[in-house]
Amino acid sequence: MDKNQIYAALQNVYDPELNRNLVELNMIKDVSIDNGNVEVVVALTTIGCPLKNKMKEDILNEVGKIEGVKSVKVQFGEMSDKEKEALFGKKKNSLNSFENTTILAIGSGKGGVGKSTVTANLAITLANMGYKVGLIDADILGYSIPQIMGIKGVRPVAIGEQAILPIETHGVKIMSMGNLVEEDEALIWRGPVLSGVLEQFMNEVYWGELDFLLLDLPPGTGDIPLSIMQEVKDARFLIVTTPQITAKGVAKRLGIMAQKTNTDIIGVIENMSYFQCDKCGEKHYIFGSGEGEKLSRELDVSFLGEIPLLKEIREGSDKGISPVVDLNSPVGKIYKAIGEKIIEDI
Numbered sequence: 001m002d003k004n005q006i007y008a009a010l011q012n013v014y015d016p017e018l019n020r021n022l023v024e025l026n027m028i029k030d031v032s033i034d035n036g037n038v039e040v041v042v043a044l045t046t047i048g049c050p051l052k053n054k055m056k057e058d059i060l061n062e063v064g065k066i067e068g069v070k071s072v073k074v075q076f077g078e079m080s081d082k083e084k085e086a087l088f089g090k091k092k093n094s095l096n097s098f099e100n101t102t103i104l105a106i107g108s109g110k111g112g113v114g115k116s117t118v119t120a121n122l123a124i125t126l127a128n129m130g131y132k133v134g135l136i137d138a139d140i141l142g143y144s145i146p147q148i149m150g151i152k153g154v155r156p157v158a159i160g161e162q163a164i165l166p167i168e169t170h171g172v173k174i175m176s177m178g179n180l181v182e183e184d185e186a187l188i189w190r191g192p193v194l195s196g197v198l199e200q201f202m203n204e205v206y207w208g209e210l211d212f213l214l215l216d217l218p219p220g221t222g223d224i225p226l227s228i229m230q231e232v233k234d235a236r237f238l239i240v241t242t243p244q245i246t247a248k249g250v251a252k253r254l255g256i257m258a259q260k261t262n263t264d265i266i267g268v269i270e271n272m273s274y275f276q277c278d279k280c281g282e283k284h285y286i287f288g289s290g291e292g293e294k295l296s297r298e299l300d301v302s303f304l305g306e307i308p309l310l311k312e313i314r315e316g317s318d319k320g321i322s323p324v325v326d327l328n329s330p331v332g333k334i335y336k337a338i339g340e341k342i343i344e345d346i
């Protein structure tokens with residue numbers, strides 16, 4: 001048994017947050033062998049890494065499999081600033097390229113139409129379909145993603161000055177202002193500051209490889225949607241509305257703003273379309289019907305689907321348990337069909 005075998009085994013151990021193996025990440029600082037007793041020294045990106053026990057377990061497992069190994073000891077240290085810089089690049093430069101990522105900015109005209117709920121559920125659906133998905137809560141002042149995704153009070157891990165790691169849940173990597181500030185803290189910021197925060201979320205959070213990055217926008221046609229249209233290259237808009245005429249009217253203005261800035265609109269989703277009676281099965285169109293589809297025709301974009309008004313959806317987001325985790329549930333199937341249409345379109 002020699003060091004090469006140990007290094008080869010360590011290539012099977014991954015940093016769960018960075019999704020690359022420890023050798024490739026240059027995290028193995030030393031390997032020593034003394035009469036079958038192996039010691040591995042690992043430099044973590046941050047010594048408080050919450051997943052170091054998992055890494056230790058994987059090292060013990062992989063190295064322990066090698067013939068002739070009697071015992072394995074793992075020691076943890078922390079990377080130097082220079083090493084972190086080599087890994088994540090210098091601050092200021094973006095940590096991400098998004099070259100192979102579809103950026104979907106999800107907006108609505110009016111507030112309360114369920115845009116954040118739709119964004120969260122769509123993110124989970126795409127992740128369940130096998131895609132690598134990130135989600136930025138770009139509703140920086142009115143964030144609700146931590147509540148919906150069940151990560152209220154969870155803090156993201158910072159790697160020195162270099163990077164922040166997104167929080168991962170339901171297979172989706174998430175960044176929200178709600179995970180950075182104290183609960184109930186009122187943020188009083190103007191447009192340019194908000195756009196700066198969004199820029200940081202895109203550039204200074206280490207997203208790794210993503211197929212989709214979903215941005216949950218604040219409602220309306222304010223600074224954030226406008227700066228995304230103007231500054232985020234290749235972002236596509238997805239508009240969520242309800243069947244109410246007032247909601248559709250304001251959503252149309254967002255669509256026209258996108259068209260004026262030459263931003264692609266991938267389609268319209270109508271949320272809270274109908275209530276299906278759980279006793280007789282009849283569909284009741286409480287808020288009217290057909291407005292989402294009408295909006296898509298008026299904007300000349302795809303109509304992606306209707307999501308019913310369901311107690312489970314409201315309960316799911318209030319409790320932080322999404323109802324679409326199971327793609328075979330009735331809501332899951334609707335979201336999956338929407339996900340497939342989006343994929344077909346891109």
Ligand SMILES: Nc1ncnc2c1ncn2[C@@H]1O[C@H](COP(=O)(O)OP(=O)(O)OP(=O)(O)O)[C@@H](O)[C@H]1O
Nearest residue numbers: 111112113114115116117219308309310313314317
């Ligand atoms: N299809 C649905 N059926 C039942 N309840 C829903 C549905 N979609 C959303 N809701 C509920 O409606 C409320 C508002 O949803 P949400 O916060 O997603 O709206 P929003 O458009 O993002 O609001 P804001 O404009 O404040 O960001 C939440 O309580 C949510 O659980």
